[in-house]
Amino acid sequence: TATLRLAPSILSADFARLGEEVRDIDAAGADWIHIDVMDGHYVPNLTIGPGVVKALRPHSEKPFDVHLMITPVDPFIEAFAKAGADYITAHPEAGPHFHRTVQAIKSAGAKAGAALNPSTDPSAIDYVLDELDLVLVMSVNPGFGGQSFITSQLRKIEYLKTLITKRGLDTIVEVDGGVTPQTARDCERAGADVLVAGTAAFTGGRDCYADNLKALRGG
Ligand code: DX5
Numbered sequence: 001t002a003t004l005r006l007a008p009s010i011l012s013a014d015f016a017r018l019g020e021e022v023r024d025i026d027a028a029g030a031d032w033i034h035i036d037v038m039d040g041h042y043v044p045n046l047t048i049g050p051g052v053v054k055a056l057r058p059h060s061e062k063p064f065d066v067h068l069m070i071t072p073v074d075p076f077i078e079a080f081a082k083a084g085a086d087y088i089t090a091h092p093e094a095g096p097h098f099h100r101t102v103q104a105i106k107s108a109g110a111k112a113g114a115a116l117n118p119s120t121d122p123s124a125i126d127y128v129l130d131e132l133d134l135v136l137v138m139s140v141n142p143g144f145g146g147q148s149f150i151t152s153q154l155r156k157i158e159y160l161k162t163l164i165t166k167r168g169l170d171t172i173v174e175v176d177g178g179v180t181p182q183t184a185r186d187c188e189r190a191g192a193d194v195l196v197a198g199t200a201a202f203t204g205g206r207d208c209y210a211d212n213l214k215a216l217r218g219g
């Protein structure tokens with residue numbers, strides 16, 4: 001399979017200079033740009049809406065990986081797709097009809113992802129897995145950057161990777177939360193294809209970004 005890809009989360013960037021931060025992390029070697037959307041309702045924090053995604057779009061040609069931690073999800077899908085989201089990932093726990101959400105993401109022209117909270121069993125997506133482009137394993141409870149990696153999620157990564165292979169799918173397995181150069185190696189071994197990193201990517205300011213990403217890839 002392909003090599004490990006990194007999706008730095010701009011949640012840990014300087015919000016007063018987001019465009020510049022996106023350009024700097026792109027130049028430092030980011031594969032995707034991870035954008036955390038929070039509504040103060042599904043998760044206890046507020047962040048970014050489609051207007052900001054649209055404003056950032058000219059600053060990078062890398063795929064925009066938009067992680068929606070909002071409920072309801074469906075009324076906002078079109079706006080994020082139009083704003084330039086390449087991947088739109090939602091939580092099946094955030095609404096009553098996740099299959100409909102997946103269909104809506106795809107008909108809006110984006111790639112569809114499912115994010116699983118630490119307590120959520122992968123069986124929650126068993127019947128939509130074949131239609132997903134990506135599964136996001138949350139290794140922290142969503143809402144904030146800078147939390148510690150929950151190691152029990154390694155088994156979920158392994159399980160999903162095996163299931164995807166067994167079904168002959170090419171669904172991407174992405175991991176989000178508490179990813180450091182140390183936990184990155186465990187995720188990689190467990191079968192992760194893409195790692196999200198907020199704190200570990202943006203720590204130290206722009207002069208450190210290339211080294212931060214290099215360390216996350218394993219040096
Ligand atoms: C948490 C977000 C993550 C977060 C990761 O709700 O989904 O993307 O930014 O931040 P770190 O890497 O600091 O745990």
Ligand code: ZN
Pocket residue numbers: 009034035036067176196
């Ligand atoms: Zn995220």
